[in-house]
Amino acid sequence: MGFPFVGSFAKMMPMRYYPIFIKLTGQECLVVGAGQVGRRKIASLLESGPARVLVVDTRPADEELRELLANPCVDYQTRTFRPEDVNGKTLVIASTDDEDLNWTISNLCRDKGILCNIVDQPEKCSFIVPAVHRQGDLTLAVSTGGASPALAKKIRKDLDEYFGRHYGAFLELMSRIRPLVIGRGRPTFENTALFRELVDSDLLEAMERDDREGVVEILQRILPQELESHIEELLRGLC
Numbered sequence: 472m473g474f475p476f477v478g479s480f481a482k483m484m485p486m487r488y489y490p491i492f493i494k495l496t497g498q499e500c501l502v503v504g505a506g507q508v509g510r511r512k513i514a515s516l517l518e519s520g521p522a523r524v525l526v527v528d529t530r531p532a533d534e535e536l537r538e539l540l541a542n543p544c545v546d547y548q549t550r551t552f553r554p555e556d557v558n559g560k561t562l563v564i565a566s567t568d569d570e571d572l573n574w575t576i577s578n579l580c581r582d583k584g585i586l587c588n589i590v591d592q593p594e595k596c597s598f599i600v601p602a603v604h605r606q607g608d609l610t611l612a613v614s615t616g617g618a619s620p621a622l623a624k625k626i627r628k629d630l631d632e633y634f635g636r637h638y639g640a641f642l643e644l645m646s647r648i649r650p651l652v653i654g655r656g657r658p659t660f661e662n663t664a665l666f667r668e669l670v671d672s673d674l675l676e677a678m679e680r681d682d683r684e685g686v687v688e689i690l691q692r693i694l695p696q697e698l699e700s701h702i703e704e705l706l707r708g709l710c
């Protein structure tokens with residue numbers, strides 16, 4: 472009885488990507504094609520600290536690629552793609568201008584269960600890459616589901632302006648406070664109320680103004696008394 476409903480429900484659902492953040496530490500990646508787009512993808516992969524990025528391109532590396540190649544994690548090989556290049560890779564990006572080759576790479580990765588991004592044909596990707604704004608540990612990722620990369624980029628730039636340095640500092644402060652609060656061993660609902668009060672307070676604005684006195688005052692008001700002695704150390708290097 473349930474199946475026809477599930478089937479028709481699935482047909483009614485529009486395709487939506489499931490957003491996740493992937494840990495690439497210690498992982499191997501592959502980028503096939505280091506043209507304009509491939510370079511952008513290599514640079515963004517390197518920001519996540521993979522163990523190695525194998526880059527395969529039929530053209531020898533030029534001056535523009537020098538900075539990326541200076542990274543010891545990048546292994547640039549001047550040759551055409553070989554199917555065994557995908558072996559052992561966590562994530563593969565095909566950024567050549569050869570549609571058939573991109574197709575072949577997509578099929579190989581699908582068969583081996585490897586995450587794969589094809590820059591010219593979103594329908595062949597198992598993931599697409601968002602526009603990213605970072606501020607310390609804060610990462611804001613924007614996707615239009617492939618509908619308008621130009622708009623994703625514009626929104627990212629707007630975010631760059633709005634979520635400035637003070638967000639990075641505020642997040643760092645919250646990340647320092649969190650283990651101290653949780654370490655008190657109080658019930659989760661109590662911790663949650665405290666964290667919500669901190670993020671809803673004027674702390675962020677005070678940090679943006681570099682108003683140290685204001686920040687200390689808010690912390691003294693909100694933090695449990697036994698944590699008051701930690702305020703100086705909590706703020707070290709932040710404001």
Ligand SMILES: C[C@@]1(CC(=O)O)c2cc3[nH]c(cc4nc(cc5[nH]c(cc(n2)[C@H]1CCC(=O)O)[C@@](C)(CC(=O)O)[C@@H]5CCC(=O)O)C(CC(=O)O)=C4CCC(=O)O)c(CCC(=O)O)c3CC(=O)O
Nearest residue numbers: 590591593599600601602614615616617620621623624627
């Ligand atoms: C599906 C996707 C697959 C993927 O690459 O993962 C894809 C596909 C395609 N992009 C194309 C073009 C452009 N791409 C950009 C820029 C970016 N593209 C990125 C991601 C994505 N691009 C994925 C969807 C993301 C989403 O959900 O929105 C960003 C966000 C991330 C990154 O690449 O690192 C990065 C901005 C980084 C930043 O600055 O923040 C610009 C802007 C510019 O150059 O100024 C243009 C020209 C303007 C335009 O076309 O809008 C074309 C060629 C179309 C043609 O033939 O003309 C295709 C192929 C197609 O659509 O079939």
Ligand SMILES: NC(=O)C1=CN([C@@H]2O[C@H](COP(=O)(O)OP(=O)(O)OC[C@H]3O[C@@H](n4cnc5c(N)ncnc54)[C@H](O)[C@@H]3O)[C@@H](O)[C@H]2O)C=CC1
Nearest residue numbers: 504505506507508509527528529530551552567568590591
């Ligand atoms: N996803 C995105 O954000 C965007 C995607 N595109 C699409 O991405 C594709 C690539 O665009 P660009 O980087 O501008 O092109 P490009 O011409 O600068 O780079 C393509 C690279 O692939 C290499 N290549 C070709 N055959 C190869 C092979 N057999 N093995 C290894 N390397 C090989 C070439 O030597 C070249 O360096 C195009 O199809 C374009 O439509 C374009 C703009 C943005």
